[in-house]
Amino acid sequence: MAKVPIQFVLNGDEKAEFVESGSTLLKVLREKLGDTSPKGGCQQGTCGTCSVLVDGELRLSCLTLAETCEGAEITTTSGLAEGGVLHPLQRAFQEGFAIQCGFCTPGMIMAAKALLDRVPNPTREEVVDAISGNICRCTGYEPIIRAILSAARSNSHHAA
Amino acid sequence: MELRKNYFADERKDDLHEIGQSRPRSDAPGHVTGKTAYFADRSFPGLLHLKMVRSPHHHARIRSIDTSAAEKHPGVVRVLTAKDIPHNLYTILILIQVGPEDEYVLAEDKVRWKGEAVVAVVAETERAAQEAVDKVKVDYEVLPAVFDMEEALKPGAPPVNEHHPGNFYLYDSGDHRKVRFGDIEKGFAEADHILEQTYASSPIEQAPTETTGCVVVPEGNDRFTCHTNTQAMFFTLDNTSIILQMPGHKLHMVGGTVGGGFGGKVDVIVEPIAILAARLTGRPVSFIYDRYEEMQISSPRAAEKIVIKDGVTKDGRIVGRKVTGYTDAGAYSRHSPYGAQKGAAHYPGPYTVPNVWIDTYCVYTNRTPSSAMRGFGVTIADFALEVQMDKLARLIGMDPLEFRFVNAYRDGDMKAHRQPTTGAALIECMQEASRAANWPVAEKYLKMSSYKQGA
DSSP, rough: OOOEEEEEEETTTEEEEEEETTTHHHHHHIIISSOOOOOOOOSSSOOOOOEEETTEEEETTTSSSSGGTTOEEEEEEGGGOBTTTTTTTHHHHHHTOOOSSSSSSHHHHHHHHHHHOOOOOOHHHHHHHHHHTOOOOOOOOOHHHHHHHHHHHHHHHHOO | EEEEEHHTTTTTSSSOOOOOSSSOOHHHHHHHHOOOOOOOOOOOOOOOEEEEOOOOOSSEEEEEEEEEEEEEEHHEEEEGGEEEEEEETEEHHHHHEEOOEESSSSOOSSSSTOOOOEEEEEEESSSHHHHHHOOEEEEEOEEEEOOOHHHHSSSOOOOOOSSSSSOOOTTTTTEEEEEEEEOOHHHHHOSSSEEEEEEEOOOOOOSSSSEEEEEEEEEEOOOEEEOOSSSSSSHHHHHHHHHTTOOOOEEEOOOOOOOOTTTTSOOOOOOHHHHHHHHHHHHHHEEOHHHHHHTTSSBBOEEEEEEEEEEEEETTOEEEEEEEEEEEEHHHOTTTHHHHHHHHHHTTTSSSSEEEEEEEEEEOOOOOOOOOOOSSTTTTHHHHHHHHHHHHHHHTTHHHHHHHHHHOOOOOOOHHHHHHOSSSOOOHHHHHHHHHOOOOOHHHHTOSSOOTTTT
């Protein structure tokens, strides 16, 4: 099968790979680049576990062709901690018990990051709307919503 | 009242201060950083992919299977049929002597539900495996199917599973589990009102975000490492050992973090066939359900039908309770005979009823085999029982919470299945619920105790 070259920046590091034409970004991240933080829960764009940021935009990596990400900056949950210090969202999820089985967590955190990058002080309704594409089958939505609001508060506290 | 600390008086430490404190979860750092390794987060060079040919019919005889085109498909490494499985007929709970073996790893002469596994295709890529699946030709003779439990129990109903004549699970007590306590007719004769209601539930899919699956790696010495998200490691190990006729020390089962299970991952479905594929190809094999399979193929919670007939007095005492429960196992047993039996013991609920009659049936139909899900056997029973309790309270014009105080079991009460009640705390829970929910009850109920003075 024909392979195509692709280059992009993943969590700040330049990456270059040859991938099968038609490969999804999820497959390339997980199988070629070893970043297994995005999960394949449905492979059809309905569960949100594969959520990543492509040039700052929230994307479902299971429905994104890797070839369309040429030259892009991709951010995943595994790249959020800086120098061993957790991102405020990661800290809030951990401290607020906004996790159960953990499978939706990386996607949930990316959806939340996409919101906070755009709207630093969201309302509860905006948070609910932002994670409406992410399924938590352990049904721990309330702690997740509280964690995102709490991360937003700690961010604005930082800025002030 | 007998408290927990009485049971463990010798080993209890009273200097614990955990309740009310926030303690970090040990798995949280891995979850929030994406570092937690789920079974599918491992990759192995030369990994093959297994896909299943499944029955499009609810019930059909297999006239012939032609895998020749699939075997020639580019990328296909191996095609497996029933004859490749060393011990094809199995049942999970045979480990605890709940037989007979009634299910086929791969179908032989018949399929009994829509989605049943017939042929396994192993290929270099998922795509090649799926394309080859579509090239397997199975010639079916469609048979009449039955989907309703009461229809299935009627004489002349289509036989779903030849290992279960009459379409019911044969307990040592006969075609159903029985509980008999007191004299049910005497109980109904003492009642001021009789209320009979029927409750029915549909199958419920556990729908974990991580689908069922495993990745098997040959260790090169006829020993196999199987990374699996099973919730039942030793069921999996022992059943795989039986199905593959391999000693347990050849099967290295590796579990770990499960991306949601809720009971949906206690069956032994993906591991035996994937290990066999790895054994026959000498290469790592991955068998992971896609979302369609997780929703349509993995066992749901059983559909249930529950008929409850209660006799109640004007002053609020339940004097007779007769229950007939039906659990829809689908085409194969899996954990349903156990679930139906659990229901039989559970049906009086946490209430003391002097006259009880319970029959529960585990019924076979041409539906997806059901199995475990969160309290299976009692969850739907409790729904039915508590709705019934509200209806009974309304019938006699009593507050529904006070009605439950009148009937609550207390220490020393004999339960219908003849276990004396010990360590009851229902009254204390309801007293607390009354306060927490601001649902006042008469003072006399707040003075009650699960512990009977002088008993």
